Amino acid sequence: MQVERTGPLGESSEQLGELAQQLGDEKHAGHVELAVIGLGYVGLPLAREAAAVGLRVAGLDRDPRVVEALNAGHSHVDDVSDEDVRRMRAAGFTAYTDDACLARAQTVVICVPTPLSEDGGPDLSAVISAARAVAGRLRRGQLVVLESTTYPGTTDEVVRPLLEESGLKVGKDVALAFSPERIDPGNTTHGLRGTPKVVGGCTPSCAARAVAFYGKLVDTVVQAKGTREAEMAKLLENTYRHVNIALVNELAILCQELHVDVWDAIRCAGTKPFGFQAFRPSAGVGGHCIPIDPNYLSYKVRSIGYEFRFVELAREINAHMPEYVVRRAQDLLNHQGRALHGSRVLLLGVTYKPDVADMRESPAAPVARLLRAREAEIAFHDPYVPLWSVDGVTVPRVGDPAAAVREHDLTILLQDHSAYDLPALADEARLLFDTRGRIFRPGVEVL
Known part of the structure; x- marks a missing residue:
């Protein structure tokens, strides 16, 4: 894995790393290494790539029809074939509508829609709902990543306080980062693995955890100075177009x-x-x-x-x-x-x-x-x-x-x-x- 850093790392990530290792070493039934919230055009390809590299993956979606179809081996996303889903299932992937699966995950990635509200502003209701679900199941040592596109400051100002309502502190007990999705539906040339992944953490230790996670899935990880810079990078890309x-x-x-x-x-x-x-x-x-x-x-x-x-x-x-x-x-x-x-x-x-x-x-x-x-x-x-x-x-x-x-x-x-x-x-x-x-x-x- 190639890592490019655009900001200083600063502090050590030893404490969070030890907590993550403890979580990963647990032998309780049903433990998974990744839970993906939102199994659409962003979340399902991410789950497929994670399953392909040998990670145990769970998916969470509020639409029971999507969950039922995936568990039956059928895809609803252009870039993921039915055969892909069958391979995911064979590797242990299961989709759920119950957020209890989040408690069993070492890493949780939020890939829910962020449409515009009726007044033209951002509608973060799905992000807030997902963050609350994560907070209700949060455990020491977990990594939480937001991939849903949003305005600069969302990860730190909206998601972080919701997670910390659990009593666990970001950067100390759990890690929180933002990594903008770069999925281009129908693009067979630039897939998830070959597209550099931008990552920004709430703290340097959070960034280190997120870099290590995405390094399993993509060839190049680009570390931003922080979550706001990573959030802005996504908006800059699309505003340019x-x-x-x-x-x-x-x-x-x-x-x-x-x-x-x-x-x-x-x-x-x-x-x-x-x-x-x-x-x-x-x-x-x-x-x-x-x-x-x-x-x-x-x-x-x-x-x-x-x-x-x-x-x-x-x-x-x-x-x-x-x-x-x-x-x-x-x-x-x-x-x-x-x-x-x-x-x-x-x-x-x-x-x-x-x-x-x-x-x-x-x-x-x-x-x-x-x-x-x-x-x-x-x-x-x-x-x-x-x-x-x-x-x-x-x-x-x-x-x-x-x-x-x-x-x-x-x-x-x-x-x-x-x-x-x-x-x-x-x-x-x-x-x-x-x-x-x-x-x-x-x-x-x-x-």
Whole structure:
């Protein structure tokens, strides 16, 4: 394992190490080395990697359907196959809905969702609930790690006091750290083991415990100065993408008015071997990270009396893209002598990224909502989505996209799944609007 340190270690971790060893050496029935709270896109791959290196793993999830399926050998996460789950089960993995399993774990990692609340601020209810569950089962020598994305200060200001309600002290009796998840659904090149893991501890001894734990699972551990720096690192990564996507999205709108091919401009700029990274326009941003995480940073900055203007502007631009896509669609139909009202519109690909079933924050939903508001008749196809509803209303799903594009007045490509034969669809479609920049030929309109 390679360890990179960005801050001083300072104190010794001998006391916590001895406590952890005592906990690990206990021979009571059912002892596990890792308990993962939240068995979704982050927690389940972590549990799989831990089981693969020989750790005894337990999982905790509040959804009984998820727990039942996992214990039966079935996965609900794109990046974890049923065969992966069966191997985990064979290695001793068991999923639970009862938090009693936490008391038997040497390390507990919290991987619960952190969505936005109705007022746009962070919703930490799942984190708080998980921390309270851990506190109720906390034992001397345990390591607790928060992986859920949040604003700087959460680990120390929210999780730590909840754990210490147990009477045990962080840095003395138990260890507490933050390690931001870096899971990229559908990415087969950069998996958990090969992606450097950032770790920040509440104290140097806490950091040492967390570094030692993650060193079993990943090739490189990067030690941050503290929990706040580790929390900020995650927000910085996603804010960087959020702002740059907003830049090219606004550029796409301007290039349309200037009669400039934005895709070709990006292609040419991308040939520069330094100082430039290519980002590409789209109908909006999706997934949990990019549209959500920068708002955590913006919230924290506002709480100290400042504005994070880059984030606010990027959010405004990216949120406008579905409206822009629908306006372009309306213009395309108008040029064909048709109104959007009453036209049959087919949406191809409604997940937030290619070749995954993940629909979190997908821009397809606001696009569909806006089309409905203009009284278009919409249908969809997605090889990963058998059923889709927007605002509680089911959107009809077509079976054969090649036949469907011939029957619809307009087809909008929102996600370029590899299962789609895009040239063939372009040949068959009455009118095709490509928001992904994949089909460059006469008769196809590109964002």
